[in-house]
Amino acid sequence: MNHFSITTRDxxxxxxxFQALKNVTVNIPQGKITGLIGPSxxxxxxxxxxxxxxxxRFGYVTTTGEITVLGQNILAPDVSLIELRKxxxxxxxxxxxxxxxxYENVVFGLRxxxxxxxxxxxxxxxxxxxxxxEVLLWDDLKDxxxxxxxxxxxxxxxxxxxxRLLPLKPQIILxxxxxxxxxxxxxxxxxxxxxxxxxxxxxxIVTHNMGQARRVxxxxxxxxxxxxxxxxxxxxxxxxxxxxxxxxxxxxxxG
Amino acid sequence: xxxxxxxxxxxxxxxxKKQRREQLARAVFFTMALLLVVPLVLIVTYLVVQAWPxxxxxxxxxxxxxxMRAGGIWSALLGTFYLVGFSLLVAAxxxxxxxxxxxxxxxDNWFTRIVNLAVINxxxxxxxxxxxxxxGAFVIFFGLGKSILAASLTLAIMTMPVIIASTKExxxxxxxxxxxxxxxxxxxxxxxxxxxxxxxxxxxxxxxxILQVSRAAGETAPIMFTGAVFxxxxxxxxxxxxxxxxxxxxxxxxxxxxxxxVPDVPHGLPFxxxxxxxxxxxxxxxxxxxxxxxxxxxxxx
Numbered sequence: 001m002n003h004f005s006i007t008t009r010d011x012x013x014x015x016x017x018f019q020a021l022k023n024v025t026v027n028i029p030q031g032k033i034t035g036l037i038g039p040s041x042x043x044x045x046x047x048x049x050x051x052x053x054x055x056x057r058f059g060y061v062t063t064t065g066e067i068t069v070l071g072q073n074i075l076a077p078d079v080s081l082i083e084l085r086k087x088x089x090x091x092x093x094x095x096x097x098x099x100x101x102x103y104e105n106v107v108f109g110l111r112x113x114x115x116x117x118x119x120x121x122x123x124x125x126x127x128x129x130x131x132x133x134e135v136l137l138w139d140d141l142k143d144x145x146x147x148x149x150x151x152x153x154x155x156x157x158x159x160x161x162x163x164r165l166l167p168l169k170p171q172i173i174l175x176x177x178x179x180x181x182x183x184x185x186x187x188x189x190x191x192x193x194x195x196x197x198x199x200x201x202x203x204x205i206v207t208h209n210m211g212q213a214r215r216v217x218x219x220x221x222x223x224x225x226x227x228x229x230x231x232x233x234x235x236x237x238x239x240x241x242x243x244x245x246x247x248x249x250x251x252x253x254x255g
Numbered sequence: 256x257x258x259x260x261x262x263x264x265x266x267x268x269x270x271x272k273k274q275r276r277e278q279l280a281r282a283v284f285f286t287m288a289l290l291l292v293v294p295l296v297l298i299v300t301y302l303v304v305q306a307w308p309x310x311x312x313x314x315x316x317x318x319x320x321x322x323m324r325a326g327g328i329w330s331a332l333l334g335t336f337y338l339v340g341f342s343l344l345v346a347a348x349x350x351x352x353x354x355x356x357x358x359x360x361x362x363d364n365w366f367t368r369i370v371n372l373a374v375i376n377x378x379x380x381x382x383x384x385x386x387x388x389x390x391g392a393f394v395i396f397f398g399l400g401k402s403i404l405a406a407s408l409t410l411a412i413m414t415m416p417v418i419i420a421s422t423k424e425x426x427x428x429x430x431x432x433x434x435x436x437x438x439x440x441x442x443x444x445x446x447x448x449x450x451x452x453x454x455x456x457x458x459x460x461x462x463x464x465i466l467q468v469s470r471a472a473g474e475t476a477p478i479m480f481t482g483a484v485f486x487x488x489x490x491x492x493x494x495x496x497x498x499x500x501x502x503x504x505x506x507x508x509x510x511x512x513x514x515x516x517v518p519d520v521p522h523g524l525p526f527x528x529x530x531x532x533x534x535x536x537x538x539x540x541x542x543x544x545x546x547x548x549x550x551x552x553x554x555x556x
Binding site: 069070113 | 263265266
């Protein structure tokens with residue numbers, strides 16, 4: 001059981017009357033990169049957003065079924081969203097660094113999750129260096145930590161958004177098309193980073209880019225119309241898809 | 256199977272503390288919102304209760320009688336409609352079109368920036384200053400005398416800067432990408448404004464104009480110097496009883512007069528006048544809100 005970070009059983013989700021997820025049962029392996037692929041509107045982003053319950057901001061969302069994250073049913077009443085989101089971080093489509101300095105962006109989570117008097121300058125400095133080293137930004141940015149984060153290149157912004165999650169020591173990082181706003185070089189940079197982070201973190205990535213899914217993911221989940229069609233090792237899914245719909249999609253016949 | 260593991264997402268003491276602060280913040284914000292609403296409701300209720308015995312159709316359609324101590328408010332009501340109507344007729348087109356120029360055509364240089372700054376500052380000038388300007392410019396210099404025309408123009412000068420400022424804001428809220436899409440099919444600036452910018456900002460523009468209706472109807476100082484009088488009887492029931500060069504009565508000034516200047520006014524009369532003033536503004540606002548909702552329902556984004 002313990003080698004799965006996230007498991008769902010018969011997960012259904014409605015936006016008002018529209019059913020976006022239908023009986024989704026998936027097991028996301030720990031320390032691996034799992035790609036969620038499928039055409040637009042198939043529910044992959046919705047599924048991703050279930051894993052840290054960020055969908056619930058919208059009052060009209062109804063969820064049934066079971067989502068287990070790190071062995072704990074997160075739909076249980078005694079789950080604190082504050083703690084859940086500390087363990088399960090998310091990276092968005094457009095880089096969204098906060099309009100404050102690079103340094104403050106990285107320590108933002110720590111400040112949110114600790115009392116002011118418990119934070120010591122040296123700890124914060126260490127956390128910034130550690131996080132930025134992990135996302136391969138330290139050498140580029142170490143001399144301008146007090147600069148505004150919104151002035152960085154998009155690739156650096158996106159890496160900074162990942163770095164912002166790390167000081168909280170999350171086990172899971174969710175990424176929603178993290179490269180769609182970036183150019184080829186930026187995309188390769190983020191993919192390289194994802195490979196470096198895999199193992200330490202469980203990564204779930206939504207992507208429209210088949211090449212990217214092939215390059216970075218260990219396993220792939222193909223979704224269609226709110227249902228999981230196929231879930232297999234990436235090499236198997238791309239070389240010998242079992243379902244004809246998967247084959248059609250990955251060969252670009254629709255989607 | 257494994258023994259049940261403790262809930263790793265259970266609220267820590269810090270999380271619970273944060274949660275309590277969250278509830279506290281929410282309560283504070285809610286209280287403030289309540290503090291905003293409660294006096295408003297109380298004031299309106301009090302006014303209406305006090306005014307109720309006096310209010311009638313007859314009250315609206317008869318002139319004040321016996322030195323303002325009896326009768327209705329017809330000449331003041333009609334005067335207010337004239338003043339607000341003519342001031343809007345002047346201020347809205349000039350203000351909106353000027354704002355279109357400033358937002359859509361004018362280059363961003365030091366001159367436009369000074370104009371913009373001047374507009375904002377002008378909006379903050381107290382109404383008594385506008386009154387003096389109106390007296391000097393319209394009543395004396397242009398020789399309009401104390402008249403509806405002079406008073407409306409003074410109100411127009413007073414409301415125009417705010418109309419310009421709010422219209423500019425509404426125009427600026429239209430995404431630049433819409434304009435670019437338009438230019439890139441070869442539309443001129445005017446075509447872009449006509450087909451894309453104005454239709455998508457009209458509700459915001461109207462909001463700005465409506466707010467000025469309330470302000471023009473409520474102001475006393477500017478009209479007191481330039482065209483409003485203590486008492487004037489006009490033909491009852493005739494909507495065209497005032498001429499543009501006539502002096503007129505106005506609700507705001509009438510309210511001031513009967514509450515402070517005339518002794519022995521029956522208790523309900525000032526309240527009834529206030530309710531009518533409030534009702535007039537609400538009525539005009541309601542019309543504009545309906546228009547806005549209708550326009551917005553056609554908005555596609």
